Amino acid sequence: MSAQPDLLYSEEEEALRAAVRDLLADHCDAAAVLARAESDEPHDPDTWKALTEGMGLAGLLVPEELGGQGATHREAAVVLEELGRAVAPVPYLTSAVVATEALLDCAADDLLTELATGRRVAALAVALHLGPGGDWDTVRLEDGTLHGELTGIADATAADVLLVPADDGGLYAVAADAVTVTPRVPLDLTRPLATVTLDGAPGRRLGEAGPAVRRALRAGAGLLASEQLGVADWALTETVRYLKERTQFNRPVGGFQALKHRLAQLWLEVVNLRAAARNAADALTTGEDTDLAVAVAQAYAAPVAVHATEEALQLHGGIGMTWEHPVHLYLKRAKADSIAYGTAGAHRQTVGELAALPTP
Structure with missing residues (x-):
């Protein structure tokens, strides 16, 4: 029988919380978020750079041998608590958690190393409203290139690489500049949505999408x-x-x-x-x-x-x-x-x- 989990915050987690909260107070106060939400660029690159290059938080879930922190979901959860408390307009959940988890399953070590630095951002091209048990849309694989349209993709406008599921059952890495990303007006202006259109986009097969x-x-x-x-x-x-x-x-x-x-x-x-x-x-x-x-x-x-x-x-x-x-x-x-x-x-x-x- 397994031991009961200790759900209290550890000293390390509290120290991480304090550091993230201080950083967000300096870079992401309410006035700054309000101003950015009303602009044409909802993402805050300065805050993202401070979180990733300054603190290495984009690589929390990435193993140390790949340039990450080798931390756990508990530490990532503390970071997300503080990001939620600041409604920070950064692609942390979509890139440092969701896309990173997909890449970990595919053992895409090179992409994981790039995401861990925060210099590249990835987005899983699955509609934001879909849960773990849902059925997601796929694009067509024809003559080695990808064709189709995917809607409701969170933080696609900030992504350098998109992780796209195709009808052959594979998950493909596609450069953002090889597709058309059309922003849509979301309810939450701090987490933008977009439609992604692929018209003969080249992709690299990473593994099984399922x-x-x-x-x-x-x-x-x-x-x-x-x-x-x-x-x-x-x-x-x-x-x-x-x-x-x-x-x-x-x-x-x-x-x-x-x-x-x-x-x-x-x-x-x-x-x-x-x-x-x-x-x-x-x-x-x-x-x-x-x-x-x-x-x-x-x-x-x-x-x-x-x-x-x-x-x-x-x-x-x-x-x-x-x-x-x-x-x-x-x-x-x-x-x-x-x-x-x-x-x-x-x-x-x-x-x-x-x-x-x-x-x-």
Whole structure:
């Protein structure tokens, strides 16, 4: 019988959190994210460079012999918590987690080394809404080149290389400059979506798409819960701070009993989300009950993150309804994340199947 996992943060993980939070405070404050979200270039290259070249975080999941850090999903989860707390417009989840996991399955050592440095960004050309158990679209392989169109690809506009599944069952590495990437207007302006069109694009076959894509989407779903935890935790913390400062009838609004109850309920939800997200990250690290842990985390994470950000917007009153306040960025990230890598309903169905529980 395996030992119970320790879901508490280690000293090393807390030190990593502090370093990432300090870096984001310097490079990615709310005003900077708001300004970039309204621009034509949603990604922040300076923050990405600081995270990758400065701290080596793009290579957390890459083995040391390939130039990475050789860390675990637990450390990557801590980074994603902080990125979620800052709604940082960087392709960390899509490149350093999802694409990296696909490349690890294919043993594409040269590409992994390039991604570990952060100088190259990769994106898995599978629609963002698809979960680990979903069926993804493929392109046609004709006369050695790739043809077709793939929609809803997250962070394709920032990618140097796309990992494209084809109808022969293979996963192909395709240079971004060999395809047409058409940006689409997303709900979450900090994580852009695009349509990728391949018209005779050359590609390098990396391996079998089936296991690589499923592994990548499972890791994406599991660690997305940590990003959603960061979003929810920011919403709770900032709302409590604001309600302590805002006064009505010469007393802090946060002292009103009805608001105390709402905040207490939200705190309980965030605490439970932390446990579910940490369990998913630990399961991805150990390989024990991974599918169930990921499904449980995603079944719980999306409703909590959306609820926390909706409460933040309402309890901030009039200022929360303005574009100048960043709360709308967090609500949009929470809403977009709620359908990323599978909906909560789909993951609840997976939980029922894995635990042999009847579902409606």
